[in-house]
Each structure stands twice: as structure tokens, then as C-alpha cells.
Amino acid sequence: MSQNHHYDAVVLGGGTAGELVAAGLARAGRDVALVESRLVGGESPYFSCVPSKSLLLSARRGETWEMALARRDELAGHRDDEPAVARMAEDGVTVLRGRGRVLEPGRVEVDGAVHGFGDLVVCTGSEPVIPPVEGLADVPLWTSAEALSVPDLPRRLVILGGGPVGCELAQVYAAFGSQVAVVESSGRLLTAEAPFAGEVLADALRRMGVDLRLGAAVGDVERKDVGVRLWLTDGGTLDADRVLVAAGRRPRVEDLGLEHLGVTVTPGEGIPVDETCQVPSSTGGVWAAGDVTGIARTTHAARYQAQVALSNILGRRREADYRAIPRVVYTSPTVYSVGISPRQAGELRIDLLTAGYDLAATARAAVEADERGRVELYADRSRGLLVGAAAAGLYAEEWMSEIALAIRAETPLSLLADVVHAFPTYGEAVEAPLRELAGGLRDGTCEEDPR
Numbered sequence: 001m002s003q004n005h006h007y008d009a010v011v012l013g014g015g016t017a018g019e020l021v022a023a024g025l026a027r028a029g030r031d032v033a034l035v036e037s038r039l040v041g042g043e044s045p046y047f048s049c050v051p052s053k054s055l056l057l058s059a060r061r062g063e064t065w066e067m068a069l070a071r072r073d074e075l076a077g078h079r080d081d082e083p084a085v086a087r088m089a090e091d092g093v094t095v096l097r098g099r100g101r102v103l104e105p106g107r108v109e110v111d112g113a114v115h116g117f118g119d120l121v122v123c124t125g126s127e128p129v130i131p132p133v134e135g136l137a138d139v140p141l142w143t144s145a146e147a148l149s150v151p152d153l154p155r156r157l158v159i160l161g162g163g164p165v166g167c168e169l170a171q172v173y174a175a176f177g178s179q180v181a182v183v184e185s186s187g188r189l190l191t192a193e194a195p196f197a198g199e200v201l202a203d204a205l206r207r208m209g210v211d212l213r214l215g216a217a218v219g220d221v222e223r224k225d226v227g228v229r230l231w232l233t234d235g236g237t238l239d240a241d242r243v244l245v246a247a248g249r250r251p252r253v254e255d256l257g258l259e260h261l262g263v264t265v266t267p268g269e270g271i272p273v274d275e276t277c278q279v280p281s282s283t284g285g286v287w288a289a290g291d292v293t294g295i296a297r298t299t300h301a302a303r304y305q306a307q308v309a310l311s312n313i314l315g316r317r318r319e320a321d322y323r324a325i326p327r328v329v330y331t332s333p334t335v336y337s338v339g340i341s342p343r344q345a346g347e348l349r350i351d352l353l354t355a356g357y358d359l360a361a362t363a364r365a366a367v368e369a370d371e372r373g374r375v376e377l378y379a380d381r382s383r384g385l386l387v388g389a390a391a392a393g394l395y396a397e398e399w400m401s402e403i404a405l406a407i408r409a410e411t412p413l414s415l416l417a418d419v420v421h422a423f424p425t426y427g428e429a430v431e432a433p434l435r436e437l438a439g440g441l442r443d444g445t446c447e448e449d450p451r
């Protein structure tokens with residue numbers, strides 16, 4: 001096959017990470033092509049972050065489903081990527097529409113046309129995992145992409161998975177009147193995070209009428225004359241008009257031809273990257289950023305990795321540091337986690353010192369008439385440093401940012417314990433646990449709240 005054009009760099013995948021790398025390289029004078037098989041912009045603006053946050057906000061405001069849909073679709077640009085394509089063109093990026101696949105070192109095929117490249121940046125994102133449940137393939141399924149782009153409001157919705165996607169969408173659909181059940185095979189919601197966070201959220205969802213089936217898996221699914229019946233491993237059954245699969249996502253690494261560059265990929269696992277976002281390869285010049293690396297799987301992490309890759313491709317060495325990337329579930333109340341979780345600490349054998357505080361004890365909770373939630377801070381006893389935190393509470397995504405900074409900057413606990421917060425804010429809730437941790441590390445004990 002003859003080659004069309006040689007680019008300094010080809011970026012595979014035009015989502016959050018791919019757009020940022022391609023635009024940055026083009027602005028620096030490189031000849032860049034961005035290959036995108038679906039919509040330039042990727043998941044975040046059209047199928048994930050933006051529509052889900054829009055619907056959650058509409059639910060909190062008490063809007064009708066019709067108003068919420070109109071707002072969601074407006075914010076998602078009606079899933080038209082022409083403005084994004086135009087922005088790429090303004091930056092000097094050539095957009096190649098189609099599926100990209102590496103043919104050999106320095107050559108990539110995009111829907112039959114061959115192009116040359118110097119550097120290759122893989123930003124192909126992730127895809128939903130469909131669990132191997134008997135009968136599931138024979139019933140009409142939604143993944144989050146359908147749930148966030150179609151206009152239907154199912155009367156009875158069963159969600160498989162109680163992670164961030166399952167919890168956010170359970171709250172959306174319950175708020176607008178669907179009868180929602182969540183089946184979560186582990187014993188609790190948000191199983192990767194601090195146990196109290198899942199409990200606060202479970203309480204909020206149950207109060208909205210969500211039927212939580214925790215510790216049960218779906219054993220079998222059968223299509224009925226009307227809807228679907230699901231048999232659970234705990235002996236229970238659920239009837240639904242729609243099943244939404246929210247059972248995790250996996251990096252999109254297959255059929256990219258990376259083996260031609262000496263890159264080993266394992267289905268279900270991220271493309272390996274070093275701290276500069278470079279992929280070990282036999283040719284050099286291979287980079288990856290975003291969900292495809294399987295490292296942090298959020299839009300802000302995709303942007304961070306894209307900036308790191310961009311800097312290194314341009315010859316300015318920069319290393320990624322993942323110690324304080326926030327993980328936020330935008331339900332009401334919000335669940336915010338950052339750094340090491342208690343579960344990870346157990347896996348890594350880190351001896352954690354924990355201090356917590358109920359938000360109900362803040363004056364702000366009384367003012368807002370919302371006393372739900374708690375904050376917990378985790379220090380590494382051997383290093384004497386704050387290494388993780390979790391909070392469930394109103395606006396936690398905003399007032400917990402200082403804790404991310406403290407973890408990233410390794411700010412001494414004695415200094416953090418001296419920081420003054422405005423009254424009356426939820427942010428005051430971190431003061432007592434910070435003092436408790438500082439005191440506990442000094443004395444080898446963890447003191448009671450001295451207030």
C-alpha cells in the first residue's frame with residue numbers, strides 16, 4: 001500500500017487525552033494527525049462526565065425529565081463533534097476519521113489509507129465490561145453511553161454494578177421516577193473506597209427508594225413477554241424493563257497493531273507506561289495517556305497524563321506523580337477520595353493512622369440543613385505524612401481540594417493542623433482530624449478531638 005503523508009506524530013484516539021496531546025504538538029510546530037473512529041472529544045463531553053453531571057444537577061434542582069434531557073443534550077452539543085473538529089483544525093491538527101491500526105514501525109493504516117509517523121501516541125480510552133452472565137447477551141442492554149444519550153425513562157431499571165457509574169446513574173433515574181435496583185456483587189457500594197463512603201451513599205439511595213442488592217450477583221437473565229427477569233445468586237429475583245451494565249471498564253488495547261512496535265498488551269490491562277508516559281517498545285517514540293493506561297481513569301487524570309506525554313515528546317522531561325489524583329462520585333452527597341484508600345493501605349501493608357469527623361458537627365451542616373456525611377483522613381504512621389482521605393458530603397468535591405494539595409506537597413501535619421478555615425464551612429471538618437493525626441504521630445497515640 002502506498003503511503004499518503006508522513007506526520008511527525010500520529011495520535012490514535014481523539015478523546016480528552018488525544019485532543020490535548022495533538023493540539024499541544026501542533027501548536028509547538030509539529031505536523032500532527034489525530035485519528036478518531038467516532039467523535040472527536042471522546043467520552044467525556046458526549047457520553048460520560050458532562051451528561052451525567054448535567055442530569056445529576058437537574059435532579060437536585062427538581063427539574064422535569066424533559067427539562068433535564070434538553071439541558072443534557074444542549075451541554076453535550078447534541079453529540080455533534082464539528083465544533084471540536086474545527087478547534088483541532090484551528091490548532092493545525094489534521095483529523096483523520098476512521099479506525100487506526102499500526103501496520104509496521106512508522107506506518108499506520110486508517111480505514112484503508114496508510115500514513116507515516118515519527119512518534120505514536122495511544123489515547124484509545126476504555127470500554128465497558130459486559131459480565132459473562134447467562135442470558136445477558138440476549139436482552140436489550142444499556143451501557144452508560146446509552147443511558148446518557150437516549151431519551152427513555154424506563155419504568156423499572158436494574159443496574160449491574162455499584163461503582164461510580166452505577167451509583168451516579170441509580171441516583172439520576174431514581175430521582176426522575178424510575179423504580180431502580182442496583183445489584184452489586186461485593187458487599188457494598190463503591191467497594192474500592194473507604195467503607196463509610198459506601199454506607200453514606202447507600203443510605204441516600206435507599207431513602208430515594210433504590211432497591212440495593214448487595215453481596216448478590218446476577219446468575220441468569222431471561223427475556224419475558226414484557227421486560228426481563230433476573231435471577232440473583234442469593235435466591236432473589238428482579239424484573240426490569242431495562243438492564244444497565246455498570247460493571248467496570250477496561251482499557252481499549254486490542255487490535256491496535258502495537259505488537260509491530262514490540263509493545264506487549266494484555267487484554268483487560270492498561271498499556272504499560274513509565275513515569276514520562278512513554279511505552280516500552282522496540283522502536284522508541286511510543287507514548288500513551290488516558291484510560292488506555294488503566295492508571296487513574298478520570299478526565300482530569302487523562303489531561304494530566306496528556307500534559308506529561310506532551311512535555312516529554314517535546315523534549316522537556318516531566319514525570320507523572322499519581323499520589324493525589326482525586327476520585328469523585330458526583331452523587332448527592334458527593335463522595336470524594338484522594339490518595340491511599342484503607343483497602344489499598346491493607347494491600348500495600350501501610351500502617352495507617354485514621355482520624356474522622358462527622359459533618360453534622362459543623363455549623364455549616366445546620367445552616368444548610370444537610371447533616372449527611374463524614375470525612376476521614378489517613379496518615380502513614382511510619383512516614384508521618386498524610387497519604388489519603390475520603391469525604392462524603394455536600395460540595396466535598398470543592399472543599400477537599402486542599403487535602404489533595406497537602407498529600408501531593410507532603411505538607412507536614414503540624415502545619416496542616418495550624419491552617420484556619422472560614423466559619424461556617426464544611427471545610428472546618430478537617431481541622432479536628434488534622435490535629436488528631438498531628439498529635440497521634442507526635443505522641444504515638446491518636447488523641448480524641450481536643451475541641
Ligand SMILES: Cc1cc2nc3c(=O)[nH]c(=O)nc-3n(C[C@H](O)[C@H](O)[C@H](O)COP(=O)(O)OP(=O)(O)OC[C@H]3O[C@@H](n4cnc5c(N)ncnc54)[C@H](O)[C@@H]3O)c2cc1C
Nearest residue numbers: 013015016017037042043048100124125290291297298299
Ligand atoms: C458514566 C461515566 C461518567 C464519568 N464521569 C466522570 C467525571 O465526572 N469526571 C471524570 O473525571 N471522569 C469521569 N468519567 C471517566 C472519563 O469519562 C474518562 O476517564 C475519560 O473520558 C478518558 O478520556 P480518554 O481520552 O482516555 O478516552 P476517551 O474519551 O474514551 O477517548 C478515546 C477515543 O479513542 C477513540 N478510539 C479508540 N480506538 C480507536 C482507534 N483504533 N482508532 C481511532 N480512534 C479510536 C474512541 O472512539 C474515543 O473517542 C466517567 C466515565 C463514565 C463511563
Ligand SMILES: NC(=O)c1ccc[n+]([C@@H]2O[C@H](COP(=O)([O-])OP(=O)(O)OC[C@H]3O[C@@H](n4cnc5c(N)ncnc54)[C@H](O)[C@@H]3O)[C@@H](O)[C@H]2O)c1
Nearest residue numbers: 131161162163164165166183184185246247248249297328
Ligand atoms: N465521577 C467520576 O470521576 C467517574 C464517574 C463514573 C465513572 N468513572 C470512571 O469510570 C470507571 C468505571 O466505573 P464503573 O462504576 O463502571 O466501574 P467500577 O469497576 O468502579 O465498579 C464496578 C462495580 O461492579 C461490580 N460488578 C462487577 N461485575 C458484576 C456483576 N456481574 N454483578 C454485579 N456487580 C458486578 C464490581 O464489584 C464493582 O463494584 C471508573 O474506574 C471510574 O474511574 C469516573
